[in-house]
Amino acid sequence: DGGITQSPKYLFRKEGQNVTLSCEQNLNHDAMYWYRQDPGQGLRLIYYSQIVNDFQKGDIAEGYSVSREKKESFPLTVTSAQKNPTAFYLCASSISQVGALSGANVLTFGAGSRLTVL
């Protein structure tokens, strides 16, 4: 079955360490996204990518970095510069926006990764 796989599901980090969250999709979607979820705040966009080798900052990109070397993969690195990294991180994907109609903007989500800073 097609879908999005996020790993690890749970991750613990010591202060000052960088960590990388994996996101892989086999839906043949062009666009991929990273959201951060905190209790009572909904989802906030960190980064998104609409094509391989290109990505844009979302609303809360500071302290995070991404890469998009392959269509299927969009890893997120939480750097030591992120002051409050403890959160639930969600990866999502959607079909290309160009020329898309009913499928446009319909996000498919992974199961999430919970990061805790010790």
Place this chain on the structure above:
Amino acid sequence: AQSVTQPDIHITVSEGASLELRCNYSYGATPYLFWYVQSPGQGLQLLLKYFSGDTLVQGIKGFEAEFKRSQSSFNLRKPSVHWSDAAEYFCAVGPAIGDQGGKLIFGQGTELSVKP
């Protein structure tokens, strides 16, 4: 400013009772509207979406939502709630085709509890 407001943080209903979750949005262009559901510790699943046409849209699991442009609202309804509907529900608004990709704006979420 673009925003989505879900006025109710937490709602409790009895099993078998009807449900309405409220969603109001502020958006400069024609909005595309969505409702997603999230079970604890899981990702989000699409319940339904509105792009155009009939303002009453049907979704999965017996849910429906009505788009009211004059009220900038997109409320979610279900005639009879089941215990398995207990979850968190998110309303979201997105840009039209050709605009900034799938940059959805999400509401804060409404947590639904179901009493037996």
